[in-house]
Amino acid sequence: VSGTEVLGGRVPDLNGPWLADRLLELGFELAHLTVCPDRPAEIGAQLRFLLADGVALVVTTGGLGPTDDDLTAEVVARVSDAPLETDAALEARIVAKLARFGRAGDAISESAAAAARKQARVPRGASVIEPVGTAPGFVIEPSAGSEPAIVVLPGPPAELQAMWPIAAGTVPVRRASAGAQALEIGVLRLFGVSESELTETLRIAAGTVDGLARLEVTTCQRRGELELAIRHGRSSAASVKGLRELIAERHGTSLFSLDGSSVDEQVAALLSGRRLAVAESCTGGLMAGRISERPGASGYLAGAIVAYADDAKTRLLGVAEELLASDGAVSAPVAAALADGALRRFGADTAIAITGIAGPGGGSATKPVGYVCWSAKLADGSALAHEALLPGGRAEIRDRATTVGMHLLRRLLDGQTGR
Amino acid sequence: VSGTEVLGGRVPDLNGPWLADRLLELGFELAHLTVCPDRPAEIGAQLRFLLADGVALVVTTGGLGPTDDDLTAEVVARVSDAPLETDAALEARIVAKLARFGRAGDAISESAAAAARKQARVPRGASVIEPVGTAPGFVIEPSAGSEPAIVVLPGPPAELQAMWPIAAGTVPVRRASAGAQALEIGVLRLFGVSESELTETLRIAAGTVDGLARLEVTTCQRRGELELAIRHGRSSAASVKGLRELIAERHGTSLFSLDGSSVDEQVAALLSGRRLAVAESCTGGLMAGRISERPGASGYLAGAIVAYADDAKTRLLGVAEELLASDGAVSAPVAAALADGALRRFGADTAIAITGIAGPGGGSATKPVGYVCWSAKLADGSALAHEALLPGGRAEIRDRATTVGMHLLRRLLDGQTGR
Numbered sequence: 001v002s003g004t005e006v007l008g009g010r011v012p013d014l015n016g017p018w019l020a021d022r023l024l025e026l027g028f029e030l031a032h033l034t035v036c037p038d039r040p041a042e043i044g045a046q047l048r049f050l051l052a053d054g055v056a057l058v059v060t061t062g063g064l065g066p067t068d069d070d071l072t073a074e075v076v077a078r079v080s081d082a083p084l085e086t087d088a089a090l091e092a093r094i095v096a097k098l099a100r101f102g103r104a105g106d107a108i109s110e111s112a113a114a115a116a117r118k119q120a121r122v123p124r125g126a127s128v129i130e131p132v133g134t135a136p137g138f139v140i141e142p143s144a145g146s147e148p149a150i151v152v153l154p155g156p157p158a159e160l161q162a163m164w165p166i167a168a169g170t171v172p173v174r175r176a177s178a179g180a181q182a183l184e185i186g187v188l189r190l191f192g193v194s195e196s197e198l199t200e201t202l203r204i205a206a207g208t209v210d211g212l213a214r215l216e217v218t219t220c221q222r223r224g225e226l227e228l229a230i231r232h233g234r235s236s237a238a239s240v241k242g243l244r245e246l247i248a249e250r251h252g253t254s255l256f257s258l259d260g261s262s263v264d265e266q267v268a269a270l271l272s273g274r275r276l277a278v279a280e281s282c283t284g285g286l287m288a289g290r291i292s293e294r295p296g297a298s299g300y301l302a303g304a305i306v307a308y309a310d311d312a313k314t315r316l317l318g319v320a321e322e323l324l325a326s327d328g329a330v331s332a333p334v335a336a337a338l339a340d341g342a343l344r345r346f347g348a349d350t351a352i353a354i355t356g357i358a359g360p361g362g363g364s365a366t367k368p369v370g371y372v373c374w375s376a377k378l379a380d381g382s383a384l385a386h387e388a389l390l391p392g393g394r395a396e397i398r399d400r401a402t403t404v405g406m407h408l409l410r411r412l413l414d415g416q417t418g419r
Numbered sequence: 420v421s422g423t424e425v426l427g428g429r430v431p432d433l434n435g436p437w438l439a440d441r442l443l444e445l446g447f448e449l450a451h452l453t454v455c456p457d458r459p460a461e462i463g464a465q466l467r468f469l470l471a472d473g474v475a476l477v478v479t480t481g482g483l484g485p486t487d488d489d490l491t492a493e494v495v496a497r498v499s500d501a502p503l504e505t506d507a508a509l510e511a512r513i514v515a516k517l518a519r520f521g522r523a524g525d526a527i528s529e530s531a532a533a534a535a536r537k538q539a540r541v542p543r544g545a546s547v548i549e550p551v552g553t554a555p556g557f558v559i560e561p562s563a564g565s566e567p568a569i570v571v572l573p574g575p576p577a578e579l580q581a582m583w584p585i586a587a588g589t590v591p592v593r594r595a596s597a598g599a600q601a602l603e604i605g606v607l608r609l610f611g612v613s614e615s616e617l618t619e620t621l622r623i624a625a626g627t628v629d630g631l632a633r634l635e636v637t638t639c640q641r642r643g644e645l646e647l648a649i650r651h652g653r654s655s656a657a658s659v660k661g662l663r664e665l666i667a668e669r670h671g672t673s674l675f676s677l678d679g680s681s682v683d684e685q686v687a688a689l690l691s692g693r694r695l696a697v698a699e700s701c702t703g704g705l706m707a708g709r710i711s712e713r714p715g716a717s718g719y720l721a722g723a724i725v726a727y728a729d730d731a732k733t734r735l736l737g738v739a740e741e742l743l744a745s746d747g748a749v750s751a752p753v754a755a756a757l758a759d760g761a762l763r764r765f766g767a768d769t770a771i772a773i774t775g776i777a778g779p780g781g782g783s784a785t786k787p788v789g790y791v792c793w794s795a796k797l798a799d800g801s802a803l804a805h806e807a808l809l810p811g812g813r814a815e816i817r818d819r820a821t822t823v824g825m826h827l828l829r830r831l832l833d834g835q836t837g838r
Binding site: 291292 | 443637704715766
């Protein structure tokens, strides 16, 4: 990955993680990720290190633009002993692309022509990958058996992602992955199980599931859920089945996703044909923001009331002042009253309400920072309530509170009112 | 950076960017960032590459835990020819720490004792950095003049960040940075200026500001704003002043932050003593979510109404059905009516309203996806309105719409009603 801004941490690296997933899918094992500044010495040093380390494939991203800072093609050409040559047909196609952005009939400017000229220079013998923007990529075939294939792609993630499938289909890349076993990836998601409980399950699996050692199992906590990824070859299907069955047996309804679908996707499907209203306090709009993240949310989301101040809870959602005084704004009865108010005010058939203490101030001995109450209700009277003490700081508490809200909605809409 | 999960992109690297900032502050230039899996071959290959590349300092993070996967100390010891030795006093301090987490009076378990024993082994001659968790760090002094100093730190960001100042104060690190000039960093923020306009200003500055070449100036787009960072030595103060004056002269009120403060911080300060209500449609709660992100938001945020469905705009915010029919839900008059409704419903003195088309569906020839209208109003009748076509996909349009909303509020509260 080349880019001074990425190396300095001012711009996050979106390409490394994306390419890692694609390469793992093709069965590659990852050896190194290196980030260099836009300086030829460091780009060259990293390339020479990677070329000498015995890897089968090197993928570079960035540094293919039109400016003097964009040095990747030049350095790749030098370290792989393939001098840059102008591809005249490619240059004409880049010029045509640039002309389309200008006014019809105008000739492109001298600086645009110079840009096309620079970007059409590729190492001798390389296969060109047609540009999505104006920067072409290319693939260099190893000249000796021990050398890796080199794929050179531009830095803008949209361009890189559109061009990768073409790179992955070239002969040198297919040859580099020939020895590898294409892996399938299955993702399970659990909610309400701790990482150590799941680790214990995996420990038991090691003794009871045949061939478990041949699966690559990773667990990862994300927004209050546990994600379990299983990478495996085709021949390990029976082991995967055994592991899945053990997890289902030990963790029951906590295992909410067998196909990798997110709770957001599941709730969106369950809300089809319904009308949802949100009432929220400590989350300050993030619950409604999360529900409306998905295209098509206007099909089921009526709206939300963020009753941040106590008088807004009374004024806009009809929560009785006496209830606020007796039980406090963060309490199960107030959460239920917020949900009732949301159903009524929006004429909705489904409601989710959240009230809690996000901190850092406002906590007490009985209701510390992180204490949150939820209520999910349907117009037919069925309801689910929950309360919990969430870990973390203000941002984490608010985010987790929306995750719990999604799961409460999921369980209510799924008919799991008995739990 | 060591960690299979980081290399595979499942866990973001928080340490690289954080250390980059600290190293730049000390005047280091960054040459390489490398990420390796938890395998000794790759850890060793990356270390040997970095040690041979002529750098002054190598910092490693991760791989210092108690498990068999944690191999960094062992590999560092091998490549730097300094065998691991047990530091008995350090082991006793780690045991004491582990005992504190258990029940009083209990002896620590055999596995905890083994963990302490492993983590107390450090390369001969290294300076130990006392652990914040249970993993100590260490610093290896170069044995020859041409070798880099090596700082080895644990992976958990909270531990690394607490231990870094001690590492930075050690003799080998101070010697490595002795030739460098400690840099100061100034950050300016602009809103409503394009990156190419700012680039033109920097081009002019190169010809008119003395010593500009000695400043390191980087620009970065972030959530619809432009951030300009100036890194410079003490002796360049006059050049920095000249550049700042040129930017202020050419970009006027678009330059909203001279001290690096964010628009969120500025709006929070301007809202002190006021009562804000939000009415939003396409942003679906994200505007209120952004306002309530800051601790203490309950001091000025009354609440928000997310009027996602059209009938919610009428029912909850009093927008006339005729207006929705004649002008459409996404229009300047409806934005103004939403702001009026928010002021009234919450008894607020300040309101911000947003209505727009976030897409991907719902656009038309006259009102395409990305078209958004804003209205900011005070109870005294002063008001600002804005409309724009925002670029990007649904998530980007929604996020940018909140940024524009923040700036409209800032200008209104700052008394810039004439613009």
